[in-house]
Structure formats: structure tokens, C-alpha cells
Amino acid sequence: MTDDILQELDEIRSSIDNIDAALVHLLAERFKHTQRVGRLKAAHDLPPSDPERESRQIARLRSLAAEADLDPTFAEKFLTFIISEVIRHHEAIRR
Numbered sequence: 001m002t003d004d005i006l007q008e009l010d011e012i013r014s015s016i017d018n019i020d021a022a023l024v025h026l027l028a029e030r031f032k033h034t035q036r037v038g039r040l041k042a043a044h045d046l047p048p049s050d051p052e053r054e055s056r057q058i059a060r061l062r063s064l065a066a067e068a069d070l071d072p073t074f075a076e077k078f079l080t081f082i083i084s085e086v087i088r089h090h091e092a093i094r095r
Contacts, residue, residue: 027082
């Protein structure tokens with residue numbers, strides 16, 4: 001590889017690293033809010049899971065993904081993973 005290619009590769013990877021850092025911070029902020037939801041649900045004896053909202057959110061995220069030229073199936077898998085973690089946290093708060 002030439003120096004030009006290595007430099008371009010480093011620049012692209014630096015951008016990826018910055019995006020990864022932003023994603024981590026956004027997820028941390030999201031989980032702060034879902035923890036609040038979990039405490040509210042526990043205080044009012046509401047179930048940890050809300051299948052109707054989850055379905056709406058998945059449909060919404062799939063649509064946003066398609067608009068952003070991101071694979072909607074990937075976006076759904078990603079959100080499904082996050083939702084499962086949120087539910088796990090809500091169940092722990094409830095206990």
C-alpha cells in the first residue's frame with residue numbers, strides 16, 4: 001500500500017472511531033431515560049415490557065433506516081437487542 005492509501009485509511013478509521021464514541025454516548029443517554037421509565041413502571045406496578053410500543057418503535061426505526069439508506073433488517077435487529085436490554089433492566093429494577 002502507498003502512503004496516500006494508508007493516510008486515507010487512517011482518516012476514514014478516525015471518523016469511524018469518532019462515530020463509535022458518539023454512539024456510545026447516545027446509548028448511555030438513552031439508557032438513562034429508560035432507567036427512569038423502569039423506575040416509574042416499577043413504582044406503579046406496570047409491566048417491564050410494552051409490546052405495542054415496541055412494535056411501533058421497530059416500525060418507526062425500520063422506516064428511518066430505509067430513509068437513511070440503512071438496511072431496515074439490521075436496524076430492527078439493533079433495536080430489538082436494545083429493547084431486550086431495557087426490559088432486562090426494567091425487570092431488575094422491579095425486583
